[in-house]
Amino acid sequence: MLPRHHDPIVAIATAPGRGAVGIVRVSGRGLEALAQALCGKPLPPRQACYLPFRDADGRPIDHGLAIWFPAPHSYTGEEVLELQAHGGPVVLQLLLARCLAAAAETDPASGRARLPGLRLAQPGEFTERAFLNGKIDLAQAEAIADLIDASTEAAARSATRSLSGEFSREIGILRDALIHLRMLVEATLDFPEEEIDFLQRADAQGQLQRLQAQLTQVLRKTRQGALLREGIRVVIAGQPNAGKSSLLNALAGAELAIVTPIAGTTRDVVQQAIQIDGVPLHVIDTAGLREGPGIDEVERIGIQRAWSQIEAADAVLFLHDLTRLGQPEYAAADAEIAATLAARLPARVPVIDVWNKADVADSADSGPGTGTAGEGLRLSAKTGAGLQALRQRLLALAGWQGADSGLYIARERHVQALRRVETHLQLAAAHLDAQAQALDLLAEELRLAQNALNEITGAFGADDLLGVIFSSFCIGK
Structure with a gap:
């Protein structure tokens, strides 16, 4: 062990902010004198005692539960003292400061400092000590x-x-x-x-x-x-007004991105974490990809950021507009985007062709399978038709094989x-x-x-x- 692993440590063990209960945790060796100073009496092992937590003058800081865990029967494998008080930030900071001050004070019974070297714990240090003391292994600590x-x-x-x-x-x-x-x-x-x-x-x-x-x-x-732990990053890409923001909103089930018929409405990256069958997906809406005149500096920066997100994706949804299928300029711009995707993406990153606006397409047989459209998924981000097929395709591409009752996090x-x-x-x-x-x-x-x-x-x-x-x-x- 490093020398710091032998120091007694203390920290607030509950999340920042207000709450019904907050915990201050101390771990180390020889905590009895510190517990006596804070609680006014010796504590029995592994029993919750309701009592006042006292300041240096004996006045109560708060009333709560104190529990002392003798080693090695504790979370860290060392002696552990837990003070469970009301969960106000000021109260907990007062308790934390009192622990540090009481540790440095001289114990009348021994004539020495009650707990020399007590310091604030570093992130994860309580669990690190549980690992180092053989209470858990590294995989359990990560869990x-x-x-x-x-x-x-x-x-x-x-x-x-x-x-x-x-x-x-x-x-x-x-x-x-x-x-x-x-x-x-x-x-x-x-x-x-x-x-x-x-x-x-x-x-x-x-x-x-x-x-x-x-x-x-x-x-x-x-x-x-x-x-299950990491999820996958899915980036929605395509020309302006193909329905990228509408698709993000449909997948998330909420109005997260602004949707208008004006080209270039989305100027920056919009990200939302969703889940499909328990698998987290980080879905990212990006600015419409286009070149030529009429692009201001803000939109140009948005397009650059869109390509940065695309290059970092685990999967890309290349969104096409069924209502513009067959228009020469639109088809040429789609082909240019497809060529750029092929050049800039690693071979392992799948690109799914998604044909949107099926609800307003001119004919039922337009889209995939009509020659130039190729293979893909046909859906309507507005009505939700075809969304379930897209969700299942994403899970399949991620390698998800369905829920397993014996699955463990990794x-x-x-x-x-x-x-x-x-x-x-x-x-x-x-x-x-x-x-x-x-x-x-x-x-x-x-x-x-x-x-x-x-x-x-x-x-x-x-x-x-x-x-x-x-x-x-x-x-x-």
């Missing part, structure tokens, strides 16, 4: 933040499963199988004249194949869990780590096929695969990785 930040019911339930350790248990099963195979392979390196027969008798190849099959299942669920770093495991196991299989000529390389690939698995739960990890993860937490958590 706490994901549960707080969950934007959908499915994401919240999946985060709860990760917090309970379901994801970690699956990673543990993979790691145990990998360790068993590593021990088998490395043991044979000491007996080169018998290693091939030994590996064949122990069914090393079968073990590796089963391990790869298990990994495939875990990776599938992890991708789905990451999708992060992109978990997906990347499992992909590295997959790569190392593929190389290990190739070395195993080569038999005696490459068993040392086989052992190395299995070691690297185990290291990648360990990164997920924090069985080992660099301090900078921990810093990035816990700094994203709120203060007091």
Whole structure:
């Protein structure tokens, strides 16, 4: 541990602003003297005591509940003192200041400071200590933040499963199988004249194949869990007056963007988070894409921002206007946008052609399938016809395979780590096929695969990785 991990810490553990209840949390070693100064009496373990919280002169700051958790039976694994008061910002700041002052005061019984070195906690430091003290692993720690930040019911339930350790248990099963195979392979390196027969008798190849099959299942669920957490960025692009803002409003179910028949109404980026079957989608409306005279400086900046959003998208909805289908100038501008999209977007980013204004199109057979329109989805942002098909197409492109009762929340770093495991196991299989000529390389690939698995739960990890993860937490958590 770093030296700062031994300091006692204190913070307001509830969200900023007014509330019915607010919590000030202290974690460290030897909190009894501080608790005595604040509460006026010793506290029994793990019992809520209603009493006044006193200032330096013995006057009550507030009345509330005090709970003392002896180590190691606490959230952080250290001694923890929680003061539950009324949730006014001033009251909580007074309690926080009193904790810091009382810690520095001399305790009459011992003649020393009550809690030397007490300082304000950094973001995520309480949870970081829970991880460092073995109360939770790294995946569970991340699940706490994901549960707080969950934007959908499915994401919240999946985060709860990760917090309970379901994801970690699956990673543990993979790691145990990998360790068993590593021990088998490395043991044979000491007996080169018998290693091939030994590996064949122990069914090393079968073990590796089963391990790869298990990994495939875990990776599938992890991708789905990451999708629940991260969602996808969907950008609506197209010429002015194609109905981009109307489509955003229809998908969001609210009037978020201004809609007028005037070209260039949308000048800036408008973004809204929605959910489809529990999957968060970040839908972005952009300025109409066009060139030529009549574009003022503000609209030009809006168009530049639109292309910036398009280039950062996970999927692009290229919106076409059915009422202008067949007009040469409109078709030429659409073709130019399509060519630019093909040139500027990575191949992995799908572009969905969406044909809008089906409710006012001249004929029922105009649009997709009439030659130049090509394939796409036909809808009306005004009436809502065709919106459900668009939603399902977006989910399919994102790789969503439907709700799974056993799904757990995951992060992109978990997906990347499992992909590295997959790569190392593929190389290990190739070395195993080569038999005696490459068993040392086989052992190395299995070691690297185990290291990648360990990164997920924090069985080992660099301090900078921990810093990035816990700094994203709120203060007091």
